[in-house]
Amino acid sequence: MTTVEEQQRIQTKFQEKMNQDELLNCMRCGFCLPTCPTYIESGYQESHSPRGRIALMKAVVDGLIEPDEDFERSLDLCLGCRACEPVCPSGVNYGHLLEEARDIVNQNKQFSMPVRVVRKAVFKELFPHQNRMRGLTGLLGFYQRSGLQKLARGTGIMKLFPDSLATMEKVLPNMPTMKEMKNRPEHLEAIGVKKQKVGFFSGCLMDTMFLETNNATMKLLQLAGCEIVIPKEQACCGALHGHSGEKDGAKELARRNIKAFEDTGVDFIITNAGGCGAFLIDYDHLLKDDPEWKDRAQAFADKIKDISQILVEVGFHEKVKLELPNQILTYQDSCHLRNVMKTASAPRTLLQAIKGTQYQEMQNADRCCGSAGIYNIVESEMSMQLLDSKMVNAKATQATTIVTANPGCLLQMKLGIEREGLSSKMKGVHIVDILLEAVKE
Secondary structure (H helix, E strand, O other): OOOHHHHHHHHHHHHHHOOHHHHHHOOOOOOOHHHOHHHHHOOOOHHHOHHHHHHHHHHHHOOOOOOOHHHHHHHHHOOOOOOHHHHOOOOOOHHHHHHHHHHHHHHOOOOOHHHHHHHHHHHHHHOOOHHHHHHHHHHHHHHHHOOHHHHHHHOOHHHHOOHHHHHHHHHOOOOOOHHHHHOOOOEEOOOOOOOEEEEEOOOOOOOOOOHHHHHHHHHHHHHOOEEEEOOOOOOOOOHHHHHOOOHHHHHHHHHHHHHHHHOOOOOEEEEOOHHHHHHHOOHHHHOOOOOOOHHHHHHHHOOEEEHHHHHHHOOHHHHOOEEEEEEEEEEOOOHHHHHOOOOOHHHHHHHHOOEEEEEOOOOOOOOOOOOOOOHHHHOHHHHHHHHHHHHHHHHHOOOOEEEEOOHHHHHHHHHHHHHOOOOOOOEEEEHHHHHHHHEOO
16 A cells, blocks of 8 residues: 555656656547557446546646555556557657656555565566576476476466466476577578678567577578677566566666667667567667667667568568468467557568468457566456457457467467367467468478
């Protein structure tokens, strides 16, 4: 519970730091309402809509309401999918307002001791350190390969966990070995005629838990004629920090990444995770008040491009034969890839180029699946409600394969497949994995 003193401190910081011009840009037209998953799933509660949340932020700034538990609950329940932004006629940067508000709240309240310990472990001790991410992944790999996983499932230990977490354990990818995680390339030549020199943002989870997807990404880039530079000094993108009220940590990670790619001489910096890409492309906003880094952040952000976009631009799908037998494909948009990076047609273009497959568009494919970083853990009830709705639409396509472009989305869709008992009929894959599978060299 936030104390009166904490509420006063939060209100003061809101008045000092919130962009009041941006708050006033909202005309309360309501165009955002049909796009907001939490507004729809909460039974059309105004406080759980973008318009409603902006009104609450403005009310705190004006001193009309206290930043109490109901206010925090409204912020916490937001997915941060930013689906409201493309439809806003005033161009309100809702995502920036949300991150600023969460940062102010989280930096000016006293968490309980267990929460403080967990937040410090996650945001300061784990994600900024890739060697520790490898260590955690190595432990998960040992759990999978040693027989402990089979024991845990056989003895019913997993029943002690919430259903969503117990099911999530079933859909985790097979973890790579420590040797595989440490033996990472720093430079790869193009295959055939060189068309571009690109940097590859390998990420933290992507280069540990989803190592094979990173390997597939680099192979596709090589086949597309790209020379690849993979700076070893790069770090976590900082999205988890930025979305969870740890902006200072996000800024530090941003500086590390900008510096890592700054002197590589690459034309573009390629990502294969929509959530990471959207945060990387926002580094110019994150560091806008830092004179030393502002221009450097802008130059970095200008080079960010999703793997699907670069493949389409170089004509990969027209020059490389892609074929898979007897699959019905559908695509679930990564919210941030679509709403922030403005990339929606490229993944579909690539999938529709695979011969031997049938592509079926999913109804409301642009609506959030409920993953949203760690949202499916901290807001499990709403996340599963969103996932259940998503699976209704997925099943209607009769797809054998749900394709995604973000690791969180991938795990969430695999979770939905498992919950629906469809694992024998349907699978979830990252787009680069299915593209590489389809390549006929």
